[in-house]
Amino acid sequence: MARALMKGTEAIAEAAIQAGCKYFFGYPITPQNEIPEYMSARLPEVGGTYLQAESEVASVNLLMGGAATGYRVMTTSSSPGISLMSEGISYIAMAELPCVVINVSRSGPGLGNILPAQGDYNQATRGGGHGDYRIIVLAPGNLQEAVELTQDAFALSQKYRTPVMLLADGFMGQMMEAVEIEPRETENPSSNAEWAMGWRDERGGKRVVIRSMLLDPDKMEPFSAHLQEKYAKIRESEARFEHFMVEGAELAVTAYGTTSRVCRSAVSNLRAEGLKVGMVRPITVWPFPVKGYSSLPKSVRGILDVEMSPAFQMADDVRLATLCGLPVATEGRWGGYSPSVRQIEDKCKELLRK
Numbered sequence: 642m643a644r645a646l647m648k649g650t651e652a653i654a655e656a657a658i659q660a661g662c663k664y665f666f667g668y669p670i671t672p673q674n675e676i677p678e679y680m681s682a683r684l685p686e687v688g689g690t691y692l693q694a695e696s697e698v699a700s701v702n703l704l705m706g707g708a709a710t711g712y713r714v715m716t717t718s719s720s721p722g723i724s725l726m727s728e729g730i731s732y733i734a735m736a737e738l739p740c741v742v743i744n745v746s747r748s749g750p751g752l753g754n755i756l757p758a759q760g761d762y763n764q765a766t767r768g769g770g771h772g773d774y775r776i777i778v779l780a781p782g783n784l785q786e787a788v789e790l791t792q793d794a795f796a797l798s799q800k801y802r803t804p805v806m807l808l809a810d811g812f813m814g815q816m817m818e819a820v821e822i823e824p825r826e827t828e829n830p831s832s833n834a835e836w837a838m839g840w841r842d843e844r845g846g847k848r849v850v851i852r853s854m855l856l857d858p859d860k861m862e863p864f865s866a867h868l869q870e871k872y873a874k875i876r877e878s879e880a881r882f883e884h885f886m887v888e889g890a891e892l893a894v895t896a897y898g899t900t901s902r903v904c905r906s907a908v909s910n911l912r913a914e915g916l917k918v919g920m921v922r923p924i925t926v927w928p929f930p931v932k933g934y935s936s937l938p939k940s941v942r943g944i945l946d947v948e949m950s951p952a953f954q955m956a957d958d959v960r961l962a963t964l965c966g967l968p969v970a971t972e973g974r975w976g977g978y979s980p981s982v983r984q985i986e987d988k989c990k991e992l993l994r995k
Contacts, residue, residue: 644821649784650675650814652822653743653807654683656791657715661826662741663689664714666703668696668722671755672811673745676717697722701729708738709851711837713795713826717743719811720761721752723769730804731770734868735853737836739798741791742776742806745814748977756977757811759898762954765808766927773865775872777805777879778927780897782905784818790924792825801875802836808926810949812899812979872928880925882933886912887919889940892992894920895959896947900973900980904947907985918989926955934962941967943992947980948973 647655654676657665665680681691694700700716707714718726723744733740744765748758765778777797781787787809794805838851855861886908887893896904901922911918917940921933934944944967946956953971960969972988974980 644819646817646819647784648675648815648817649787649809650745651679652784652788652820653791653809654679656788656822657741657795658683658687658689659822659824660792660795661713662715662795663687663712664707665689665691665716666694666700666707666714667716667718668694668700670697670719670722672747672757672814673717673719673743675814676743676745697725698729701726701733704740704742705729705733705736705738708733708740709736709838711834713739713741713799715741715743717745719744720746720749720758723761723764727764727769728771730776731768731772731774732853733804734768734770734774734776735772736851737802738804738851739795739802740804741794741798742804743791744806744808746808746810748975754977755811757813757899757949757979758975758977759810759900759949760952760954760975761808762926762948762950765806766929766958774868775875775927776803777801777875778808778925779805780808780924780926781813782883782898782901782922782924784813784816785820786924787813788820788822795826797879801871803871803875808898810899876928880928880930880932882924882930883922884933884936885920885922887921887937887941889917890919890938891917891940892919892943892945892989893937893941894918894945894947894985894989895922895934895955896920897923897926897955900947900949903980903982904985906982907989910982911986911989916989916993918993923955926958929958929962931962934959943967944969945985945989945992946971947985949975949979951975
């Protein structure tokens with residue numbers, strides 16, 4: 642696909658199709674409604690199926706059924722909708738099924754409002770549902786990266802047989818930028834999925850049953866250990882981050898998603914003024930990129946965490962990543978507002994004066 646100007650939600654949807662997504666199950670909720678709308682028109686053109694369920698709970702259970710066949714499947718929602726899907730995502734993690742979940746987050750708790758926010762961090766990075774599980778969570782910083790990470794999400798979900806979430810927000814969903822979307826995978830992956838549900842001639846008649854319950858503790862205990870071993874491999878291999886102008890920095894700003902764009906501009910302006918400020922941006926928020934913080938230069942004497950969340954949820958992971966070895970200050974806006982470049986610049990100057 643040639644470079645084109647697209648809205649974020651539509652770019653994510655087309656990227657999923659170009660990654661081989663054939664089945665979409667979802668329910669409308671602002672601010673991600675353009676994704677199911679786009680999928681309803683495009684999927685039939687590529688031999689896929691769009692199905693609008695009667696609720697988010699139904700959507701995630703349809704997602705589980707689709708994933709069990711080995712096909713590439715996806716659902717999308719926004720914050721309270723993801724809350725309703727959390728039990729199903731927990732079941733999918735237990736069943737070790739690959740699927741992609743897009744969260745174009747909004748302000749909460751409760752129904753909050755329909756404006757952008759980053760209050761879903763803990764829900765996403767801690768699994769959201771019950772039990773000892775994690776999901777891979779990717780946090781794009783611009784629309785081209787959202788396209789690429791959406792396609793990565795399908796590959797990672799198949800590689801590890803686990804749900805993968807793209808954590809965006811309403812700003813990223815509604816903004817427009819030029820993107821280039823290349824086909825990533827069009828072959829039907831189910832033909833090579835030995836674990837996929839059903840009766841197949843190529844298995845010599847062997848039937849595969851997928852389940853999400855092990856009543857025998859002698860089976861449940863080693864299976865739980867198996868999941869933790871898989872998550873340890875993901876931590877080791879899949880953590881991603883970006884360093885921006887960290888050389889010689891005395892203060893490191895950290896942010897993900899939309900706020901990282903604001904911070905990038907602030908850091909560039911401050912460097913132009915001769916102030917020693919850099920940025921570390923998590924691209925995966927789970928696994929959290931600990932190395933992105935442990936590898937900061939020794940000159941860094943403090944970190945500024947910037948979020949669209951009054952609870953500053955990522956700050957806890959930043960403190961853990963530095964073993965509480967650096968002071969972590971916070972700054973942001975919430976409820977639908979984004980911090981401004983000037984606000985971040987002023988806060989950085991204040992911290993550098995201390």
